[in-house]
Amino acid sequence: MHRLLVLSRHAPAYCRLIEEARLPELEIVSATDAAHAAQEGAGCDSVLGEPSLIAQVLPQLAALRWVQATWAGVEPLLAAGLRRDYVLTNARGVFGPLMSEYVFGYLLAHERLIFSRHASQLAGRWDRTPPGSLRGKRIGLLGVGSIGADLAHTAKCFHMRVHGYTRATEGCPDVDAWFHGDDLDAFARGLDYLVCVLPHTPATRGLVGERLLRALPQHAVFVNPGRGQVVDEEALADALQSGRLAGAVLDVFHEEPLPPYSVFWRLPNVLITGHTAALSFPEDIAPIYIDNYRRFRAGEELKYRVDFERGY
């Protein structure tokens, strides 16, 4: 018999979806906070839930063998001093379409002058200002995993040219030009849009900093639906305030909620979206646990395993 601890703000929805799958030899217990999870979780060999909650009860999970995170980012479980004697899998493949809707929603809002045209309407003005177009524009993707690949595919649907920046991989057919390692200047040159979907690791921390921002054209717009820590926020604020960068759409920050004193609230060329770019919905994530449970029970390799050293 296996025992699953569902530890999630959405525990009732996860329990219902997993019970409906009638997985063999699986008992399910659940909690919506860490305090209750510690007592429920003792005999559990797998845990499904939010990394921030799971990190709080890791030491109490005596029988733990596998954690399925409901997020793509698993930083809370990578903190120094936390145990790593279990298999950690994250959620992949489901956030790409949501990220594409977020990114291209804001790119098109920018090209189509959605905000200024609405201001014209409120002023009763028939606004014939010609909009821009994504056709032929260049988008640079920092990170081309499953999310970046979905963004690249959507970019091609809008006839854009795609630059991809990765550590080493070149797997995505929708990327027109690849860049790696120290090649940041060449990657950034001529971009109309820079989108960051890198995970937060020691290697990516502060990567979107002064050097990369200076290599972008002045008319470029930066979109960050990834991780706040990948951005040097001081350098970004400088670039936006001085006009060296046209605008930014920011979903994530070093500190969330963004503190009231942050300059980003007050910059007219910044849009803030409150970490909503790609929310984790039980309907999307439960099937990943269900598929992985079948592998777990059969002793097979699990999908979407995280490398603790690499951080993703």
Place this chain on the structure above:
Amino acid sequence: MHRLLVLSRHAPAYCRLIEEARLPELEIVSATDAAHAAQEGAGCDSVLGEPSLIAQVLPQLAALRWVQATWAGVEPLLAAGLRRDYVLTNARGVFGPLMSEYVFGYLLAHERLIFSRHASQLAGRWDRTPPGSLRGKRIGLLGVGSIGADLAHTAKCFHMRVHGYTRATEGCPDVDAWFHGDDLDAFARGLDYLVCVLPHTPATRGLVGERLLRALPQHAVFVNPGRGQVVDEEALADALQSGRLAGAVLDVFHEEPLPPYSVFWRLPNVLITGHTAALSFPEDIAPIYIDNYRRFRAGEELKYRVDFERGY
């Protein structure tokens, strides 16, 4: 020797682009308004330009054999009493990508709550309201010519279900379900978005009227980047004011610019975009004339010929 009259607000750009193509046996004259065109155009056998301008000089064009319109819609040339003793071709294939950017820009703005999230930002509020998604939603396309086909393709990129309404054709592989003729209720049922890209003809006039609007779900949004005359504006305003329809994004109207007294200016669930959805750019249209001129000179069938009776 052939002689072309370029009659367009963008005449200099058209002349430059066509001269660069060095078309054999072609002399080019140009005008930016009808008054000058009448004297210039006498010996011209082809005309390239805006239908509204060309309609004013049609009687003076003694040698006319072919008109290449720079727009998709050619209503001004279909007016009663105007000559039809020439070949009329319009612009196709170039507006689809622009229309897709317009339509999906506003669909994504709606799903991603772009306006309300910006209002939160201005109020200094970290807004975690979950956005909607286009995935699995239903889009209904009134008209599936080259523009509708591009919209259908983009809808599939966002994992939507596509209903297509046409007179008879069923040529587009991205349409999931086809509807024709009197089948409007079945077409509209369950749609999340209704987009109208029908041409204005006697058969389409007022098609978006009370019956079609009543068949839509209450949460549906209507987008019209096509022709204002296809909409019964009174019925649409009623549906929007009574809450039977969630919203509308309107690019075109019976009267343009939209008169100051129009109720649409004041409806909070309407966005007005000033007939900018798919502007006609010489860079896109000149290649159509150039390709058709080669056919014209060779005595071949021209591309994108308009049927005067059908109206498109």
